[in-house]
Amino acid sequence: MSLTPSAADKKARTLSEAMPYIQRFFDKTIVVKYGGNAMTDPALQESFARDVVLLKLVGMNPVVVHGGGPQINELLQKVGKKGEFIQGMRVTDEETMDVVEMVLGKVNKDIVNLINRHGGKAVGLTGQDGAFIRAEKMMLESKDEPGKMLDIGLVGEITKIDPAIITFLDSGDFIPVIAPIGVAPDGETLNINADVVAGKLAEVLNAEKLVLLTNTPGVLDKDGNLLSGLTPKNIDDLVADGTLSGGMLPKIGSALDAARSGVKSVHIIDGRVEHALLLEILTDEGVGTLIKSK
Numbered sequence: 001m002s003l004t005p006s007a008a009d010k011k012a013r014t015l016s017e018a019m020p021y022i023q024r025f026f027d028k029t030i031v032v033k034y035g036g037n038a039m040t041d042p043a044l045q046e047s048f049a050r051d052v053v054l055l056k057l058v059g060m061n062p063v064v065v066h067g068g069g070p071q072i073n074e075l076l077q078k079v080g081k082k083g084e085f086i087q088g089m090r091v092t093d094e095e096t097m098d099v100v101e102m103v104l105g106k107v108n109k110d111i112v113n114l115i116n117r118h119g120g121k122a123v124g125l126t127g128q129d130g131a132f133i134r135a136e137k138m139m140l141e142s143k144d145e146p147g148k149m150l151d152i153g154l155v156g157e158i159t160k161i162d163p164a165i166i167t168f169l170d171s172g173d174f175i176p177v178i179a180p181i182g183v184a185p186d187g188e189t190l191n192i193n194a195d196v197v198a199g200k201l202a203e204v205l206n207a208e209k210l211v212l213l214t215n216t217p218g219v220l221d222k223d224g225n226l227l228s229g230l231t232p233k234n235i236d237d238l239v240a241d242g243t244l245s246g247g248m249l250p251k252i253g254s255a256l257d258a259a260r261s262g263v264k265s266v267h268i269i270d271g272r273v274e275h276a277l278l279l280e281i282l283t284d285e286g287v288g289t290l291i292k293s294k
């Protein structure tokens with residue numbers, strides 16, 4: 001294929017532009033949350049896997065945490081159950097938990113397989129492996145009746161993440177791929193929102209970056225315009241006036257917690273854009289919403 005001089009020049013400039021980022025992020029941990037909504041298109045799945053492998057090849061330590069919300073809903077529907085969410089958290093009875101584990105197990109191995117097909121060495125884990133994600137049953141405070149605690153079933157609140165297994169994998173050629181399931185003190189498995197796992201993991205790994213790939217251009221205002229940067233005060237206002245709702249609530253909460261606990265940059269970006277991850281990490285192009293710690 002021959003390139004016109006301007007196209008060749010543009011390609012060369014883009015490659016050259018990547019160099020300072022490769023230098024800056026060499027040996028740094030990048031936690032990537034791959035949302036269930038961003039993984040529905042096979043071509044995008046391929047580009048995601050290629051991006052993750054490329055980051056590893058140039059010396060970064062990508063750690064993938066995946067969701068699977070829409071895929072869980074699909075199977076629930078097939079077995080005649082309706083997915084119910086409160087403040088972005090799935091109400092999880094025992095039967096639902098079986099479906100959650102089944103679907104996340106399949107999604108996990110699909111991602112592992114995809115990364116491996118592109119030359120990476122992915123290792124799939126849930127929080128049960130080495131009991132590395134400890135959790136306890138979450139009680140959620142009602143938004144309508146402050147002070148009232150809601151029981152949403154087998155949903156976990158993280159009490160501790162032991163990063164040892166992840167740093168061990170990172171120090172080799174491996175790319176950890178993590179499903180958001182935690183383990184309670186009695187050994188019961190608990191369903192955890194994947195954004196929450198990604199945020200907490202970024203914190204305990206002292207990650208350089210947390211990138212949350214989802215199915216919107218980023219955080220949007222009431223008129224649907226992209227908000228390119230958000231402070232904690234902006235976020236409080238957007239929650240209070242109802243601009244942020246549903247799955248965006250745990251996402252923004254986790255993003256802010258991660259930013260405040262020292263993760264250097266936290267982004268919510270559009271996983272429907274091909275190579276969104278590379279654009280975010282290796283180019284000057286700012287995509288999506290940057291979450292600021294203050």
Ligand SMILES: Nc1ncnc2c1ncn2[C@@H]1O[C@H](COP(=O)(O)OP(=O)(O)O)[C@@H](O)[C@H]1O
Nearest residue numbers: 035036037214215216219220243244245247248
């Ligand atoms: N202000 C907002 N800006 C963008 N998305 C929002 C906003 N408020 C609510 N959302 C919803 O949050 C969704 C993303 O969260 P979620 O469905 O949990 O995705 P994921 O599977 O990527 O975690 C969006 O698809 C959108 O429906």
Ligand SMILES: CC(=O)N[C@@H](CCC(=O)OP(=O)(O)O)C(=O)O
Nearest residue numbers: 036067068069089090192193194
């Ligand atoms: C407690 C809770 O809500 N768990 C989520 C776990 C998967 C997830 O978070 O998937 P996405 O990132 O695709 O939304 C659920 O059951 O849907």
